[in-house]
Amino acid sequence: MVKLEAVRASNSSLVQRQPLVAVFFGGTGGIGSYTIRELASAEAKNGGKGLRAYVIGRNAKSAEEIIADCRRICPKGEFRFIKAGDLSLIKEVDRLCEEVKKAEEEYGSDGRIDYLMVSQGGIPYLPRKGSVTDSSEGIDVTMSLMYYSRMRIITKLLPLLLKSQLPATVVSVYAAGAEDKLYQDDLSLRNLKIYTYNYARSHMCYMHTLFFEALSQQYPGKLSLIHIFPGLVPGPGFHNPELPLWFRILFHYIMLPLFGRWITMKPEESGQRMLNLATGQHPPGQASVSPAKTSTSTSDALVTGTDGKPGSGVYSLTWSGESNYPVKKYETLDKEELRKKVWEHTTKAFSVIEKGGVFTE
Numbered sequence: 001m002v003k004l005e006a007v008r009a010s011n012s013s014l015v016q017r018q019p020l021v022a023v024f025f026g027g028t029g030g031i032g033s034y035t036i037r038e039l040a041s042a043e044a045k046n047g048g049k050g051l052r053a054y055v056i057g058r059n060a061k062s063a064e065e066i067i068a069d070c071r072r073i074c075p076k077g078e079f080r081f082i083k084a085g086d087l088s089l090i091k092e093v094d095r096l097c098e099e100v101k102k103a104e105e106e107y108g109s110d111g112r113i114d115y116l117m118v119s120q121g122g123i124p125y126l127p128r129k130g131s132v133t134d135s136s137e138g139i140d141v142t143m144s145l146m147y148y149s150r151m152r153i154i155t156k157l158l159p160l161l162l163k164s165q166l167p168a169t170v171v172s173v174y175a176a177g178a179e180d181k182l183y184q185d186d187l188s189l190r191n192l193k194i195y196t197y198n199y200a201r202s203h204m205c206y207m208h209t210l211f212f213e214a215l216s217q218q219y220p221g222k223l224s225l226i227h228i229f230p231g232l233v234p235g236p237g238f239h240n241p242e243l244p245l246w247f248r249i250l251f252h253y254i255m256l257p258l259f260g261r262w263i264t265m266k267p268e269e270s271g272q273r274m275l276n277l278a279t280g281q282h283p284p285g286q287a288s289v290s291p292a293k294t295s296t297s298t299s300d301a302l303v304t305g306t307d308g309k310p311g312s313g314v315y316s317l318t319w320s321g322e323s324n325y326p327v328k329k330y331e332t333l334d335k336e337e338l339r340k341k342v343w344e345h346t347t348k349a350f351s352v353i354e355k356g357g358v359f360t361e
């Protein structure tokens, strides 16, 4: 595991090397907000070369507080809030991505994204109950927040991501490594007899890996695509009234007081480790520039990608940035075939919805 001092040192070098443009969907709370603060702090403490950051979420009050904090920490940085509606809707995602693109157009040829984090959705989940918990676009709300809307954001923002000279790092914060069952003929788990949250999470993990691999193959050397399990980081999500009462009581009154210091990660550490993912140990596959040249990491060891090769561009990670790719779960699958299937399924959902339809597959 990379020690925290080493993480901070490579974060310092990262901000000293070039200006950064960072976008946070789900940045109004939890891990997104911790990462923005750490970025602002690293920039200010180490004489960074410049920072523009976008905070995207629904809660304007929380966004104002985060941005005020960031401006206080780092007065030279530019921080902008883009107010979101429901991010489980692909059309809302499209609107927000257009806003980001328009904002970056103001910077002419300098417009780009170097670091994109998608962490919307929080801890609660609405277990699928027929169409009741489907969005008006036909997707299970939980699966949309954690998977479909995130992939849509990445594909919509590709023109800006591809302009990064770093190259760009994309971080989806969710449940990497939690692959379990996969119903290949029901990727969106419409069959209520088999739907459980654990299986939905499993599907979303497989789909993250396979969609990322398809994307990485299309843009070699351009994108570092990361799905990470963040560890236990208590934040506002754990107070959500949608969580069962028994869980909230157990979590806040028993687990945290008794075991909190051993099983949880502090917000600052979480933010520092998330930022560290851009420092070079997780480079894009077939990098156009040598990873060694761009790395600000104190450790030169490249992390193993989801194809089993070091530094190959798509990563499934533990909270500390090491691979947790569950090799055995994929051994019996025809990965190439499945990658194609996941890509077609996901892009079909997008095109049906884009045309005003409801996705039913």
Ligand SMILES: NC(=O)c1ccc[n+]([C@@H]2O[C@H](COP(=O)([O-])OP(=O)(O)OC[C@H]3O[C@@H](n4cnc5c(N)ncnc54)[C@H](OP(=O)(O)O)[C@@H]3O)[C@@H](O)[C@H]2O)c1
Binding pocket: 025, 026, 027, 028, 029, 030, 031, 032, 057, 058, 059, 060, 084, 085, 086, 087, 088, 119, 120, 121, 122, 123, 145, 146, 173, 174, 175, 229, 230, 231, 232, 233, 234, 235, 236, 237, 238
């Ligand atoms: N924290 C942990 O311990 C932990 C552990 C394992 C996995 N994870 C996963 O990591 C990710 C981030 O967790 P977190 O703790 O940072 O979550 P969080 O504190 O609850 O923050 C989630 C963000 O998502 C936004 N959001 C939620 N539902 C939304 C919706 N329908 N439309 C628009 N925005 C929405 C919230 O924005 P507003 O408040 O503005 O609505 C907030 O900014 C989640 O996917 C979570 O499942 C977290």
